[in-house]
Amino acid sequence: MAVRTTPPTQRVSLDRSIERMRKQLTEFASFLGRGKPTRSLEEFDLETERLIGDLLGQASDLLHAYEYAELGEAAGLVNMTDEAPEGSGLDSQRQSLLQRSRVLESCVSELEARRTATPKKTKIGRILIGPQIAEHMSTEIRSVSQDASLREAGQLMQQWKLGSLLVTNSRAYVGVLTDSALARDVAAKGLDPRTTTVKLSMRTPVAAIEGDRPIIDAVRMMKEQATRHLAVTQDGQIIGVISVSNILRYYSGVV
Incomplete structure (x- = not known):
């Protein structure tokens, strides 16, 4: 049985993309208290949005998720007031930072999934990434x-x-x-x-x-x-x- 493989050129490109995203994730750790930030959070966010758009596409759901995470509140997810977010014991700023971190981790996971030889796909060809609902x-x-x-x-x-x-x-x-x-x-x-x-x-x-x-x-x-x-x-x-x-x-x- 033949095994599908990622073309060499495409794999190199994905390797570089993963490296860039991991570097971004590593730098973000400083905003969580692991080191001293070298620039403002606003500057980091702008670059991160551009990076996600470049590597995963402007229509990527993960780009939208990062933008929601910047808001740090449930109101940023949808413009409804059905439910107040259940308390997590975290202040909104800290919660927003942790949400950003999880989105960046998901970006790395998606790029790694694209690099694999046989990514799992749905019936319509979308790659399944991240934890299941x-x-x-x-x-x-x-x-x-x-x-x-x-x-x-x-x-x-x-x-x-x-x-x-x-x-x-x-x-x-x-x-x-x-x-x-x-x-x-x-x-x-x-x-x-x-x-x-x-x-x-x-x-x-x-x-x-x-x-x-x-x-x-x-x-x-x-x-x-x-x-x-x-x-x-x-x-x-x-x-x-x-x-x-x-x-x-x-x-x-x-x-």
């Missing part, structure tokens, strides 16, 4: 009946300390209710939470992503669909939920 999702699935009242749903969110609930019709998951949708309908629209059912406020269909996809794909889908929560599937079945909080904990190194 299933490794960082919440496996405990919390749901509420579509016929329950908004008040009941709100109480469940408070009890379980969640920003969203999957909605079921007793046979299948048919939607998602977020705390922001609940607050919007009750406060802004003046609906009575005691008599208004979840069905009237839920979002349909359920936004879902396969668990074997890399985390960066979840970042992209959340941005595209303007949501902070995704159901995670395996063989067509929902096996968990991944939220902005899960992703930020990963990029902060808190897992």
Whole structure:
């Protein structure tokens, strides 16, 4: 059986790219307290954005992830307020620095994956890089009946300390209710939470992503669909939920 190999010229180019990215990662360590920075963080960020764009492409999801990491808050991921980031015990500046570091590590991993002789690809040819979504999702699935009242749903969110609930019709998951949708309908629209059912406020269909996809794909889908929560599937079945909080904990190194 023939083995695919990376052309010599391309491999040399990738070797150099990996070396450049590793050098950037090594320099970044000084901003985490391992040494004294030789330039400002703003200058480093500008160069890093250019480097990621040059080596991985301006459309790279990792370039977007680095830009989000610079913001250092969940609000930088998507322009929604569905869920406050669950506390990690880190101040926002430190968290932002750790997120940058994880993105740079992911950049190195992607370049190394491109260099390998037989990178793992999806059905549409995309290289799978980084940790899988299933490794960082919440496996405990919390749901509420579509016929329950908004008040009941709100109480469940408070009890379980969640920003969203999957909605079921007793046979299948048919939607998602977020705390922001609940607050919007009750406060802004003046609906009575005691008599208004979840069905009237839920979002349909359920936004879902396969668990074997890399985390960066979840970042992209959340941005595209303007949501902070995704159901995670395996063989067509929902096996968990991944939220902005899960992703930020990963990029902060808190897992």
